[in-house]
Amino acid sequence: MRILVVEDTLIARTMLERILRKWGYEVDSVSNSRDAMQCLIKEPIQIVITDWVMPGGDGPSLCREIRAQNFPYYTYIVLVTSLEGAESAIQGLESGADDFVRKPIQLDELHARIRAGERVLALEKVLQERNEELFKLSNSLLAAQKLINRDLETAAKMQQKLLPASASKCLNVTIDWLFRPSALVSGDIFNFFRLDETHVGFYALDVVGHGVSSAMFTLTLTRLLTPEIQRDSPLKRKLPDKPYYEIVRPELVMAILNSQFQTSTESWLYFTMIYGVVDTVANTIELSQAGHPNPVHIAIDEAARFIGDGGFPIGITEAAEYDTIVINYRPGDRLVLYSDGITECVGTTGEMFGDKQLLEFLEQNRSLPIHEVSKAMSERIREWRGDESYEDDISMLILEMS
Numbered sequence: 001m002r003i004l005v006v007e008d009t010l011i012a013r014t015m016l017e018r019i020l021r022k023w024g025y026e027v028d029s030v031s032n033s034r035d036a037m038q039c040l041i042k043e044p045i046q047i048v049i050t051d052w053v054m055p056g057g058d059g060p061s062l063c064r065e066i067r068a069q070n071f072p073y074y075t076y077i078v079l080v081t082s083l084e085g086a087e088s089a090i091q092g093l094e095s096g097a098d099d100f101v102r103k104p105i106q107l108d109e110l111h112a113r114i115r116a117g118e119r120v121l122a123l124e125k126v127l128q129e130r131n132e133e134l135f136k137l138s139n140s141l142l143a144a145q146k147l148i149n150r151d152l153e154t155a156a157k158m159q160q161k162l163l164p165a166s167a168s169k170c171l172n173v174t175i176d177w178l179f180r181p182s183a184l185v186s187g188d189i190f191n192f193f194r195l196d197e198t199h200v201g202f203y204a205l206d207v208v209g210h211g212v213s214s215a216m217f218t219l220t221l222t223r224l225l226t227p228e229i230q231r232d233s234p235l236k237r238k239l240p241d242k243p244y245y246e247i248v249r250p251e252l253v254m255a256i257l258n259s260q261f262q263t264s265t266e267s268w269l270y271f272t273m274i275y276g277v278v279d280t281v282a283n284t285i286e287l288s289q290a291g292h293p294n295p296v297h298i299a300i301d302e303a304a305r306f307i308g309d310g311g312f313p314i315g316i317t318e319a320a321e322y323d324t325i326v327i328n329y330r331p332g333d334r335l336v337l338y339s340d341g342i343t344e345c346v347g348t349t350g351e352m353f354g355d356k357q358l359l360e361f362l363e364q365n366r367s368l369p370i371h372e373v374s375k376a377m378s379e380r381i382r383e384w385r386g387d388e389s390y391e392d393d394i395s396m397l398i399l400e401m402s
Helices: 010-022 033-042 059-069 086-095 107-162 212-224 250-260 354-364 370-385
Strands: 002-006 026-030 047-051 076-081 099-102 168-170 173-180 188-194 199-207 236-238 245-247 271-279 284-290 296-298 325-328 334-338 394-401
Touching: 002 010, 002 033, 010 026, 026 033, 033 047, 033 059, 047 059, 047 107, 059 076, 059 086, 076 086, 076 107, 099 107, 107 188, 107 212, 168 188, 173 188, 173 199, 173 370, 188 212, 188 394, 199 212, 199 334, 199 394, 250 271, 250 284, 296 354, 354 370, 370 394
Parallel strands: 002 026, 002 047, 047 076, 076 099
Antiparallel strands: 168 173, 173 394, 188 199, 199 271, 236 245, 271 284, 284 325, 296 334, 334 394
């Protein structure tokens, strides 16, 4: 350890040098604060023993100069003074000194003060090294976070591409939708598609939670629920010795999914869902509900109303049973599917949006085109929330029959 002695009296300075070297320290010595600062700027010396009274600048002034330099390492300062009383101690500490030794100097006391300074500097060095490690780790984490965010942004774009085009039409069914993830990616997903020449399928589902794991699960489900005849699908099945495929009834689709996606110790993911089939010849909608919020049927000449009875989410229990609801529709009827992110959205008053307010909104806006309804719903829920920082994913699928 290297020590700088600042003492204007030659005899006192020489004695201190001799004692400090005897104790095993490297010693530099100067007679005034100006030379002391030049020495400190030139060499990294971390312990300074300075007299209080010196020509050309006193000890407290030197302390303030040292602190003002803001060296990249800590400098431990011991003031040597013959002044008595608390005022001198307070003045010295406020100027930046770490410790005091009063004249006449007791060598054992001085040695103890220096040893205490060494412990402080050792701790400061450890802290500095840990801070450097934390800085490097922080940079690594920031780099990793940037990579993760870039991947999430890519995943979000991929998820958006899985959604049907807004204002899409298939056979005699037109749809529009609302989709507001609470994070970059969502646990909500929906779709509609042609099953054959006269039937249109549709679904909306909500994987428990939100974020990456839920979004990855929705990707698996979306692929599975694409009715491509070149591969197995729970929506359509090949009949033995028949050249065509049979459309699977909605309650059987739910049962198949429930048997395939049971929760386990490795995965606690489950999901709510509505799956339905529109028969454009018979003018019927058959749908099955698995724990998803009750859909809203808006008949052309009736008030908007909830339909369905809930059902068990998919993946909770193998004993779950599912039913199919049959709705007769007329051109102009609408069916609205939505996630609980809407009804459970907490507003600025602390209240949830709720089923009643949703039903009133749909009834009041039934005369609007469906693409205007989805826009109005987006604005209404944003106003209710007060901003666009949603706690849960928000989604809505609107089907209109013609």
